[in-house]
Amino acid sequence: xxxxxxxxxxxxxxxxxxxxxxxxxxxxxxxxxxxxxxxxxxxxxxxxxxxxxxxxxxxxxxxxxxxxxxxxxxxxxxxxxxxxxxxxxxxxxxxxxxxxxxxxxxxxxxxxxxxxxxxxxxxxxxxxxxxxxxxxxxxxxxxxxxxxxxxxxxxxxxxxxxxxxxxxxxxxxxxxxxxxxxxxxxxxxxxxxxxxxxxxxxxxxxxxxxxxxxxxxxxxxxxxxxxxxxxxxxxxxxxxxxxxxxxxxxxxxxxxxx
Amino acid sequence: xxxxxxxxxxxxxxxxxxxxxxxxxxxxxxxxxxxxxxxxxxxxxxxxxxxxxxxxxxxxxxxxxxxxxxxxxxxxxxxxxxxxxxxxxxxxxxxxxxxxxxxxxxxxxxxxxxxxxxxxxxxxxxxxxxxxxxxxxxxxxxxxxxxxxxxxxxxxxxxxxxxxxxxxxxxxxxxxxxxxxxxxxxxxxxxxxxxxxxxxxxxxxxxxxxxxxxxxxxxxxxxxxxxxxxxxxxxxxxxxxxxxxxx
Numbered sequence: 425x426x427x428x429x430x431x432x433x434x435x436x437x438x439x440x441x442x443x444x445x446x447x448x449x450x451x452x453x454x455x456x457x458x459x460x461x462x463x464x465x466x467x468x469x470x471x472x473x474x475x476x477x478x479x480x481x482x483x484x485x486x487x488x489x490x491x492x493x494x495x496x497x498x499x500x501x502x503x504x505x506x507x508x509x510x511x512x513x514x515x516x517x518x519x520x521x522x523x524x525x526x527x528x529x530x531x532x533x534x535x536x537x538x539x540x541x542x543x544x545x546x547x548x549x550x551x552x553x554x555x556x557x558x559x560x561x562x563x564x565x566x567x568x569x570x571x572x573x574x575x576x577x578x579x580x581x582x583x584x585x586x587x588x589x590x591x592x593x594x595x596x597x598x599x600x601x602x603x604x605x606x607x608x609x610x611x612x613x614x615x616x617x618x619x620x621x622x623x624x625x626x627x628x629x630x631x632x633x634x635x636x637x638x639x640x641x642x643x644x645x646x647x648x649x650x651x652x653x654x655x656x657x658x659x660x661x662x663x664x665x666x667x668x669x670x671x672x673x674x675x676x677x678x679x680x681x682x
Numbered sequence: 683x684x685x686x687x688x689x690x691x692x693x694x695x696x697x698x699x700x701x702x703x704x705x706x707x708x709x710x711x712x713x714x715x716x717x718x719x720x721x722x723x724x725x726x727x728x729x730x731x732x733x734x735x736x737x738x739x740x741x742x743x744x745x746x747x748x749x750x751x752x753x754x755x756x757x758x759x760x761x762x763x764x765x766x767x768x769x770x771x772x773x774x775x776x777x778x779x780x781x782x783x784x785x786x787x788x789x790x791x792x793x794x795x796x797x798x799x800x801x802x803x804x805x806x807x808x809x810x811x812x813x814x815x816x817x818x819x820x821x822x823x824x825x826x827x828x829x830x831x832x833x834x835x836x837x838x839x840x841x842x843x844x845x846x847x848x849x850x851x852x853x854x855x856x857x858x859x860x861x862x863x864x865x866x867x868x869x870x871x872x873x874x875x876x877x878x879x880x881x882x883x884x885x886x887x888x889x890x891x892x893x894x895x896x897x898x899x900x901x902x903x904x905x906x907x908x909x910x911x912x913x914x915x916x917x918x919x920x921x922x923x924x925x926x927x928x929x
Contacts, residue, residue: 434768435775442776458794512689519690520697526911528870531885531904533877534892538714538900610784618786618874622889629787633878636790644794648787655782 458641465645474643477631478650484627485616486654488544492551493612500556501601504563505589508597514564525561529554529611530618537623547619547627555612559604566600567593599673602666609662613655628654716898725902734884734906741883742910744800745872748807752864756812757857760819761845764853770820777816785810785867786874798879803872810871811864818860822853858922865918869911884910 443462450461468474507514532553533546540546570593578592620629628651635644698718704710705717728734763770788809789802796802830852834844850857876885884907891900 432771432774434772438772439775439779515687515689516693517690519687519694523694523908526915527904527908528866528873528911530870530873530877531888531907534889534900535904538892538897613784614786614870614874617784618877621786621789622877632787633790636794641794644790648783648791651787652779652783655784659782 456641457639460642460645462645464642465649468642468646469649474646478628478647481626481628481631481647482650482654485620485629485651488547488551488620488627489612489616489658491544492548492616493555493608495548496552496555496608496612497559497605499552500559500604501563501594503556504560504601504604505567505593505597507560508564508567508570509589509593521560525557529557529615533619533622536619542623542625546623547616550619551612551615554615555608558607558611559601562600562604562607563597566597569600570596598670602670606662606666609658610655613658617651713895713897716901720898721901721905724898725905728899728902729906734887734903737882737884737887737903738906738910741872741876741885744803744875744883745807745868747800748804748872749811749864749868751804752808752811752815753861755808756815756860757819760816760857761823761849761853763816764820764823765845765849781813785871786878789875789878793879798881802879803875803883806875807868807871810867814863814867815857815860818856818863819853822856823849825856826852854926858926862918862922865914866911869907869914873907 446459447461447463450456450459469478507517529550533550536546536550536553540549574592574596575588578588583591616627617629617632620627621633624630628647632644632647632651635641635647701715702718705712705715725734759773763773785806788806792802792805792809796805826849830848831844834848839847872883873885873888876883877889880886884903888900888903888907891897891903
């Protein structure tokens with residue numbers, strides 16, 4: 425890759441040209457009901473009442489996302505370590521996992537509505553269910569691929585089973601867990617927005633669908649801009665946290681290779 | 683059969699039996715958790731009556747159209763972006779702007795343009811499948827050994843033939859990875875779009891069964907969906923093994 429990657433003039437030019445084309449096309453008239461000019465969406469974004477509403481919906485979506493994603497991470501890593509470490513636990517649950525996994529996770533939404541009603545608990549529950557799979561499977565993989573020497577060394581130094589799990593197995597599986605967490609991030613956002621659309625009373629998913637049904641397309645596009653920014657910001661945040669959390673690993677590998 | 687598989691099936695039977703007993707004993711609300719035997723009977727009845735096969739067929743039409751559309755657009759585009767730095771940089775900002783949009787929020791936009799018909803669902807599936815296919819194709823083409831392309835040129839292969847005979851086969855494993863990721867995304871998005879704006883399809887069937895409190899039918903639909911996901915994944919593995927043979 426070249427050094428001048430930072431500033432992509434051609435790319436920005438194409439992007440601006442597309443926006444301009446859209447602006448001109450929709451200003452020419454006749455398409456306001458579904459394709460307002462991008463400037464109208466931007467204007468909606470800066471209107472105080474729309475901005476205030478959007479901020480509230482953003483807070484709702486973000487809260488549900490964090491609740492579902494973090495709980496999924498905690499539960500799936502814990503379960504994954506146990507299933508990866510204990511052959512018995514794995515063989516008992518393997519068939520059940522293989523049966524549940526191929527079902528598209530959104531199909532769980534109707535069940536969650538039945539059991540938990542309409543509200544935050546339902547949305548967080550479906551987010552946990554969907555986001556847990558990649559984390560669980562990657563954690564199991566990571567712990568199973570654990571270098572036996574590491575475990576034996578830990579045992580030689582008198583570490584108990586629990587300490588070996590915490591201080592040896594978990595750090596060694598960390599890169600796998602990170603992969604699972606990265607895959608789960610967009611999945612969690614998909615599940616939060618979907619459940620807000622299917623059975624929500626607030627949140628960005630609800631807002632976007634509601635503005636579409638109320639025939640305010642400019643507000644709808646403003647909502648999509650916000651949700652895209654949220655997705656982008658969460659991804660950047662994840663990459664930054666991952667780089668810091670796994671920095672020790674990279675240093676170790678570099679030393680090992682040298 | 684491996685002994686570990688056997689204990690797995692025993693565990694599965696135990697779960698099913700426990701469900702049946704708990705439901706029969708009235709320990710759980712039968713409205714939420716009907717007996718497993720009732721769910722399976724309902725599944726078989728819906729299968730025999732043709733209801734479930736018909737709904738799955740509707741969903742599969744949409745899924746296939748969106749999926750193959752994404753593949754036909756994104757593989758050539760990915761090859762172009764992978765081979766030419768110029769094309770890549772021209773489209774980079776547009777791709778990076780659209781990619782973080784969670785696919786379900788595209789549904790309202792598609793409904794504005796296309797109503798709640800098949801076109802809307804096909805577009806939404808196309809949009810969500812496009813990214814894994816595109817990015818994996820770009821990556822696969824970029825990681826090709828430069829020597830391969832140079833050799834082809836030395837032997838006087840024209841550009842079009844080089845792409846067909848050298849670039850595509852070399853990038854095939856990674857393109858298949860993209861296609862595989864997109865396959866599971868397709869199934870998710872067809873269900874979501876049928877839940878939000880549809881009058882048929884398996885996603886609509888499941889949500890509608892819940893709303894009419896035909897809970898056994900809801901679970902039956904979920905069983906059908908899990909089977910469908912499993913079969914599609916196995917079919918994909920079968921096809922991709924044949925395509926990548928000799929590699």
